[in-house]
Amino acid sequence: MRHFIKYIIRRLIFIIPVLLIPITLSAQSSDAYETAKKEIVQQFGSFLSLFEVFPEHALPGAWDNFKQLQSPENAIPPKYRELMQLAVASQIPCDYCIYYHVAVAKAFGATDEEIKEAVAHGAQTRHWSMVLQGNQVEFEDFKAEVDAALKYMSEK
Known part of the structure; x- marks a missing residue:
């Protein structure tokens, strides 16, 4: 009987912390979500719907x-960052x-x-991507061509 009790106690020592982990994580997740x-x-002055529809447990990380990608310390100035994202958004497309x-x-x-120019650049990138991908241009050959063209243009 003693061995059985020791066995149960040892098992409980491992099981109880495992059972408490979700409770602890849930509390931490709730605090992080509220923060x-x-x-x-x-x-923003309100809780925008793009954040409201995001899973609560994942919102703090998102x-x-x-915030990190919108930081004023980033290498890309905000106006150019937004124009780049507009070019991508236009090609997805995402209203x-x-x-x-x-x-x-x-x-x-x-x-x-x-x-207008940002959107046109996005369209041009998509256009040439389709031409190259659709015609299955060999990537290594293309890289060599681009490198040679850049070298030629820099020597002009």
Whole structure:
């Protein structure tokens, strides 16, 4: 009987902490979610639907990523960052993203002409990507051609 009791106690020593992990993580996740939500409201004046529809357990990480990529310390200035994202959003296409990135790009000083050009660059990239991919141009050959063309142009 003693051995049986010791056996049960040993098992419980391992099982109880394992059972408590989800409870602890849930509390931490809830705190992190509330912190992220509070920061989002402070940043935007409301809890935007793009964050509201995101899974609660994943929102703190997504918000941290969002803040890091929007940081003023980034190498790419905000206006150019938004124009790049607009070019991508236009090619997906994503109406929500397009609206957001046009509005934010304008807030950072982008002109209508710069917005048109960003979209055109996105379209041009998609066009040539389709031409190259559709015709199955060998990637290593293409890289060699581009390198040779850049060398030629730099020597002109």
